[in-house]
Amino acid sequence: MSTGAASVGVSPRLQRPEPALAALRRMFGGFKILLPFAVLIAIWWIIQAVGNFPPNVLVSPAAVWRAFVYLVTHGVMAEYASTSLWMIGIATVLSMLIGVPIGFAVGVNRYAAHALEGFLRFLQGISGIAWLPLAIIWFGFSHTTTLIVVMYTLIVPIIFNTMIGVRAIPENYALALRSLGASRLRLVKDVYLPGAMPSIVVGMRLGMGYGWRALIAAEMLVRKGGLGDLIFGARTFGQIDRIIVGMIMIGCLYIIVDRLIVQPIENLTVARWGMLRK
Amino acid sequence: MSVPSATLKPRSAAHHAAGWLAWRLLPATPFVLVLLLWMIGWYIFQPIPSTLPSVAAVIEAIWERAVSGELWTHIAASLSRLFVGAAVGIVTGIVFGFIAGLYRNVSEFLNPLVIFFNAISGIVWLPLMISWLGIGHALAIFVIWNTVFFIVFQNTVLGVQLVPQVFEQGIQSLGGGRWETIRSVTFPGALPYVLTGIRSGLGFGWRALIAAELVGAPEGLGQMIFAAAEFHRSDVIIAGCLIIGVIAIAMDRWLLAPIEQRTIQRWGLVIDTAKES
Numbered sequence: 001m002s003t004g005a006a007s008v009g010v011s012p013r014l015q016r017p018e019p020a021l022a023a024l025r026r027m028f029g030g031f032k033i034l035l036p037f038a039v040l041i042a043i044w045w046i047i048q049a050v051g052n053f054p055p056n057v058l059v060s061p062a063a064v065w066r067a068f069v070y071l072v073t074h075g076v077m078a079e080y081a082s083t084s085l086w087m088i089g090i091a092t093v094l095s096m097l098i099g100v101p102i103g104f105a106v107g108v109n110r111y112a113a114h115a116l117e118g119f120l121r122f123l124q125g126i127s128g129i130a131w132l133p134l135a136i137i138w139f140g141f142s143h144t145t146t147l148i149v150v151m152y153t154l155i156v157p158i159i160f161n162t163m164i165g166v167r168a169i170p171e172n173y174a175l176a177l178r179s180l181g182a183s184r185l186r187l188v189k190d191v192y193l194p195g196a197m198p199s200i201v202v203g204m205r206l207g208m209g210y211g212w213r214a215l216i217a218a219e220m221l222v223r224k225g226g227l228g229d230l231i232f233g234a235r236t237f238g239q240i241d242r243i244i245v246g247m248i249m250i251g252c253l254y255i256i257v258d259r260l261i262v263q264p265i266e267n268l269t270v271a272r273w274g275m276l277r278k
Numbered sequence: 279m280s281v282p283s284a285t286l287k288p289r290s291a292a293h294h295a296a297g298w299l300a301w302r303l304l305p306a307t308p309f310v311l312v313l314l315l316w317m318i319g320w321y322i323f324q325p326i327p328s329t330l331p332s333v334a335a336v337i338e339a340i341w342e343r344a345v346s347g348e349l350w351t352h353i354a355a356s357l358s359r360l361f362v363g364a365a366v367g368i369v370t371g372i373v374f375g376f377i378a379g380l381y382r383n384v385s386e387f388l389n390p391l392v393i394f395f396n397a398i399s400g401i402v403w404l405p406l407m408i409s410w411l412g413i414g415h416a417l418a419i420f421v422i423w424n425t426v427f428f429i430v431f432q433n434t435v436l437g438v439q440l441v442p443q444v445f446e447q448g449i450q451s452l453g454g455g456r457w458e459t460i461r462s463v464t465f466p467g468a469l470p471y472v473l474t475g476i477r478s479g480l481g482f483g484w485r486a487l488i489a490a491e492l493v494g495a496p497e498g499l500g501q502m503i504f505a506a507a508e509f510h511r512s513d514v515i516i517a518g519c520l521i522i523g524v525i526a527i528a529m530d531r532w533l534l535a536p537i538e539q540r541t542i543q544r545w546g547l548v549i550d551t552a553k554e555s
Binding site for chain 1: 410489500504516
């Protein structure tokens with residue numbers, strides 16, 4: 001994973017030229033991460049070879065690799081993957097824009113927070129995907145339907161964690177600023193926003209985890225592009241190789257987004273404001 | 279839990295009780311508000327029932343299905359799947375979690391696999407599993423197992439690894455064997471984490487189950503709302519969603535939270551690892 005980080009270049013620390021020894025150690029570290037997968041693939045290969053399954057039940061790792069190369073070189077993978085990534089990106093941005101202000105408005109008032117907590121828990125109990133049939137009736141089999149479902153899934157943890165973050169700020173900080181004559185806006189800018197930031201980022205990360213799964217499920221049912229559509233469509237034709245390629249893609253993309261984009265943001269806020277409980 | 283008084287005047291007992299009651303009733307307000315908005319909005323705009331049904335229509339949809347017994351069939355199907363899938367997930371999660379937690383080599387080796395398979399746990403397996411298991415019980419149970427397993431596993435590993443070594447050494451210095459150490463120190467020490475894992479695992483499992491039932495199941499709540507979509511029966515969909523939410527809340531509040539609370543009280547403090555929100 002560290003080698004991937006260097007090429008993507010998220011963290012400047014990883015881009016610094018390193019002495020050969022450290023590079024070697026890193027290579028070995030990468031090998032240690034890959035070893036379990038190598039074992040797994042070997043087992044899979046043996047099972048496939050011994051069982052001699054028909055291709056609509058199980059295919060060999062080589063066939064999966066061929067399907068992967070085919071999908072990539074023909075631009076199919078880029079098309080499906082970009083649809084999914086685009087969707088989760090838009091949904092995250094929109095949910096943050098809506099959810100964070102709501103979380104703030106609710107969080108600064110203890111009565112509002114108490115009133116809304118149960119309601120939010122109830123909404124969280126109904127997964128976004130349960131609303132999918134209704135969303136399909138309202139918006140048809142469209143990207144809007146998918147977006148609504150993903151945003152519903154994302155927004156609840158964001159509101160919740162923003163609220164918790166604001167509530168966790170010691171009241172004295174706000175009181176101190178207020179006694180010095182700070183305005184409400186100033187209070188939000190200098191106390192509530194920095195104080196709640198780590199919690200907001202945690203909420204975003206959690207939400208993206210839920211949202212990614214909801215996205216895949218919604219894509220399977222809406223069938224308008226995206227990786228969920230890719231694997232569910234492949235099932236109709238019994239293309240096990242494509243299903244497995246799609247699953248690996250879904251896992252890898254999630255790990256890449258989570259570890260290389262969201263986690264650094266989280267670490268940054270924690271390092272900067274240093275108030276996240278581990 | 280009392281409301282701090284805004285004024286400095288001492289309050290009468292009755293006043294205090296009223297405040298307490300208001301505080302307890304406060305969580306109901308969003309529900310009442312949404313219900314009112316829905317009723318008023320429906321009355322003003324009079325949308326076609328397939329877009330937005332009236333509150334009465336939803337209640338009638340629930341009532342009809344409850345009387346005919348159809349609703350109970352769906353609930354029973356969903357819950358039985360959840361319990362079978364979760365039970366298998368919890369048992370395997372705890373057993374493998376203990377093995378991985380006790381042997382650092384094992385957990386280090388498995389960690390990359392766990393991260394990867396956790397990223398694709400649950401519904402991502404649906405297309406492949408439909409090909410292998412077909413549509414039905416086995417499919418839903420697999421999806422729940424897959425979802426619950428990784429959460430319970432990760433929490434168990436964490437719980438086992440976080441048991442202070444001093445306690446284990448204490449038992450060992452008193453002549454306890456490996457098994458005795460696990461039974462009297464490691465297991466109780468890890469239990470709060472395991473229970474936190476079970477609690478959030480069941481929450482995730484319930485969601486995954488609904489998604490799995492949407493895609494493929496002969497009956498169950500997810501199937502009920504998905505079948506309703508074909509006939510544009512919004513009342514049934516909304517009724518189903520409300521029931522799904524009520525079951526999730528009831529399960530968490532009256533079954534899992536008390537169990538967790540009791541263990542935490544008994545075995546002392548625990549840090550919430552599941553970051554549940």
